[in-house]
Amino acid sequence: MAGMRATELSRYVEELLEAVLNGTTPSGPDGSHGSRLVREVLSFECRSTRVVAFGGGTGLSTVVGGNSQLDDWPEAPFVGLKEEFASIDVVVCTTDDGGSTGLLLRQLPIIGIGDLRKLLLSMILRENLKTTYGLDDFKATQLAHVIHCIFNHRFPESTDETQSVSNPTLVVPGGLRGLCPEPLEGFLSALGRYVSPGGDGPTLKPGGHCLGNLLVTAAILRESRESADCPPEAAAIRKGLDMVARAIGAPPRRLHPATATPGQLVLRYGNGVAVRGQRKSALCRRKFPIDRVAVEYCGPPAVSEDLCRAIEEAELIIFAPGSVYTSLMPILQLPPIVNAIRANTRALKILGANFWIQEGETDISLRSRNRGFYVSELVEAYEQNVPGGAEGLFDVTLSANLEHVPGNVLCNYALEGKSPIYLDRDRVERLRVLPIEATIYSRRRMRLAQVIHHDPQRFALAVRTLVFAHRQFNLKPRTVASSTVVASSTDCLTTHSPPVCAGRKTAEEILAGKRFSPPGLRQTMLEVVWENRDIRMDHLKAFCGAEIVPAAAWNRSKEWDNVLGYYDPENGMLRVHEQLSDNPERLRDNLLIALGESLLGRYLESRRWVDADWGARRYEITLRPVDERGCFLGDSQLHAYLTLARMIRSPHDPRTYRITLNDQEGFLPPGLLFGLLYAWYLNNAYGAIMEYEMSVLRWPLQRLIPHQIEERRRKEALIAFFRNVVFNHPN
Template sequence: MGRANRAAWTGARSSLEHWVEGVLSRLGEEPRAAGPAPAKARVVVLGGGTGLSTILGGNPALPTWPDRAPAGLAHEFETIHVGVCTTDDGGSTGELVRRLPMIGIGDLRKVLLAMVDRAALARRYGPDAPAAKIIQRTFLHRFGARAPTRAELRDPVRVLDPALRRACPPALRSALAGLTAELAPWLEARLRVPGHCLGNLLLAAATFRGIRSPRTPTRAELDRGLAAAAAAIGVPAGHVRPVTAAPGTLVFEYANGVVAAGQARAARVRRGCAVKRVSIAFAGAPQAAPELLARLRAADLIVYAPGSLYSSVLPVLLTPGVVESIRANRRAVKILGANLWIQEGETDMSFREESRGFWVSELIEAYGRNVPGGIAGLFDVALATSLDTVPGSIIRNYALEDKHPIHLDRARVAALGVMPVEASLFSADRWQRDSMIHHDPARFAAAIRTVYEGLAGRPRRAARRLAAPRAVRPAVGRGPSACARMDAVAAALAKKSIPSAGLRRALDDFFWANPDVPPAHLARFDGVRIVPDAQWARSREWDNVLGYYEPATRRIMLHEQALARPGLLAPNFAVALGESLLGRYVARKHWLEETPGANVRAYEIELRPPAERECQLADPELRAYLRLAQMAPRAGAPRRYFRPVPKGTGFLPCGILFGLVYAWMLDGAYVPALDYEMQILQWPAARLLPYQVRARVRHRELVRFFRETVFRNG
């Protein structure tokens, strides 16, 4: 689009925006205000999470969803195909990928429900049957603290209340039961776990049908299982596809240099700094679904659903083949649905402004940082929600919950070559009734259709010249599946001396919650011992950590208080686990006698010969770490390192420091005092005093060492 057009976007609202608002203003009286019949455009929608399912057909998690008139993109356009993110690893989906070599299917479940065709249900199961409600309640049922019974897996409608179960048509009951037919014993054992969502179990059972031992389903097997589920619940065949069949783990790189794996973990672990970029570690060769790529190349309209920037849309775009297919289609209108609220752990911190808050332009810039080739050929329009008519009291209520809107900054968006369109996309009825602001599926779909019809006839544009690729972290890497990693962890823990089954389960949960810990890091300790307070012999001169590694016994020692209160085990075990990687590296440590009259003493260690250390670090790596820990080599004694310490002051010995930094890399909340000190990494050098600049450089090098050498996340 030309420079003159872009200039027009930076000022008052455009004629297209007024047209959109006009359509939306009539929706209350004219449900089909955007057009008398569904538009015939070929549409592909990409994304994940609740935002994707909501704009397609309304949020199926709402109790009233089955009773509402169908609304959303699936009802505004004749042909909709959906590419769904597969890197979810939280909740029930996480428990599945923890135990099964599979993609995350929770978002697929949500999208399949949202895409249910009520007319198809009526034709198949009868016009009077409450089929939509039965399907919704079955797929959304959660088992809580108990595991599903074998009978419930084989006949899923058993979980419904008696009245709804009696109303279930026999054909629907049979179709749902067919999804778990021929359940292999190995699979049943891994599905019968507390806390699951029944819909996820049904999809997993259908996907693994006929697979006799644990392995990742092929694309054909995955498609077959999803097709069976779609047919049972009235979803058009082949219209909902996972973007890839290869299991993958999201990897976040933060502005402070930390690299951390896991989608759910990013939301749980508050780093206090902005996400710089993300990548995906795939198990196996990643390739997007060929059918989805073909649909993208032939689409008239491509929509990026509102949702988590780094954990819903970007994983789709980073899957090999997707961006290339989008760019190859120069005819389609491409609309980015901007998020309404910031996402904690993802967009709560501005990378550009180094502060809390986020702008629509920063969403676009984040794609530019993460997608190879930048944003060229990806977006024509950024569709944002106008909050002009929302009372300030509601915004304040959200702010009290630390939720803040993402605002449209027109000039910056236009400068990026993307047309800003702002519209009232939320339901006024809902915010007046519930004081909640969410995308309304009917309004969002009508706005998308209006924007599409306003732009579809424009002249074909020349392809933009792509910027030369920058040397950044590869967007796609290789790594074990979450299931393979946890199987290796379980095998390693089985060989350890651990005093109770409860502690063994808690440690298994620790390693699941911290996917950056490779199974190799379990090799340096032989067991765990719980130490009563009266027998706790560790000096508290330097720290108050309730866990440490004892090289002589190869045991992790935990103070009994570490198990007394929830939340104490993980940080203290993490510190001790980190210390264990150093093994028996020290032959001797001592304080040198003070020089008479001097106000300084020296802490000195002597290293064992490399063959005796049992250390995770090679000799050059260990020596590099000691220098970062401010230990200086002793002249003429290559295995001795020392550090001068002013009298009356303290310091962190290199072993304790290693454990603390190891734990901090996993979760800043594990070591609050160190997390406070590491905040200096977020400050530009120009704002710091000279001694702080030196400390910042040292901290950054320490983080780089742990990232690249200890965790191998370079």
């Protein structure tokens, strides 16, 4: 095998994998009998192999111990990597901001909890439950079911019921409730009481929350010496997680948040738009690939020495399937972690590739806008976003072999806009990574539910086989990667952004001093600000209030537009049409447009159409004196914007700008354009209007004529203006 080329080695390992997974018989490379080789794979000792696994919630929990979010997880809770390897450290990304985790972040300066909860469940070991509570195998499985019910119970959004928080076993079905040991019941109840009304910790209302998230948060906060306004220190997070782990049967000191420092993602797209928040990557369809990802932390990100030591001593490093940009990339942008991975040249490093493209992340290729990612592009994404590139991170990519998946299943996925991530072997090999395919999906779930998901048992068995093959044949690249430690990169880390809960508190204080009609519009505005955390607090000072205007009183001229939200500079109000009252999404979109317009303040002294020669017409505006504008933009910034909006300053009057148009030529006045761009930049609001305006950005320069190239560059400059000036994103 020493002289075997990468392609030959890849094919041989795949044959061995299929034999182990499916019971076929390969031929040995040196004439040995294939069935004997399979027996050796299944019997060789690997439990002592030291493993570190990285990822986010769903993908990582699935391969470690089964997807603990699924209702049927209690049917087989003791599967996956944890059953093959006794020494496994699990590293979780902490920048999630959706669902129950997002609700916690609104109130507390804390890292993302939801994915930690999922892994605590998936890491539960039968032997730990048996030893801790004196159970047999059957009762240990039943107790895992009880814990699953408690930790995954989700309260309705509107509920104020706190009894189940202070007594968590109440959410367990009656037939199982009596199976919870008294010590565990007492421990969970103590955590619940800590965050319930009258408890010693902050009161966390249960509405919309996952009960397990509340309990894990309580465990951490209870150990913290910091005030409720400061992030819990790393030691408190460590102690809180370990206490929960011991109580529910997971191994202590094996679950690691990538960092104990709260932070939020910043995603920058190929069109130059940069927005904050992981949840937005899934909700906003930008129609552009992600160009770069970074994280803003509220302080220097703390990475534990125990975690770095585990990476240094690992013999196997696994990057679990999952969200490339929002689950794995943030971890690898932490210099202590990525440096430790590179420095460990002994470990076999496996990148688990996703089965399907993911909307908002891998659905648009950087090489071809007409398709999703290939496996090689997963590797290249790390090259572009990790300090020092992908060098020394991966030895093997493990992909799903979908060759025998029924066509109707693939068609169902295609109808949902999902296509497989294709393994382009030659290009992966050129990146000095060994491409491997195997049937690592759950055939049972495919047969019953017509879906393709990772099977934790098959994935773990595939990893076992790769470890065996590596010991026999060496799966590392023939040219050994450099172990040079890469210096910290300031491109990936910003350490001056406060916790997101602080921004929400400031927004509440600012909005409390404004008039809203009806009063419930204040809460809607607060939600708009939370969902679009690029809105600066200074933006909220540009208006006096917001109101829904009855149709009979709507006097907005349609000469300029038919948008149903605008800023009235005469009274400083954001005004939206009552027609939007029953359409929350459009109401929020129009509030954003009006908020954007408010940043220009009372900048106009007058505006007018002037007839010009040859059937043309001229649109002119005259600005107020600088000290009368109440404009968010300074004089030079306003001039830069108006120039980008195609307005030309008069040589005779520096406060007058004009544009000459053909009689039938369309035009967006600068105030409306500013509001539409503001909303579009944040969340694609009024996307149809602005997507048309920005469509030239999707064409490569070499396919455009000079006029279109000039227009494209103007649009790129507009986006850069909003990114740098309006939203103050660092380049």
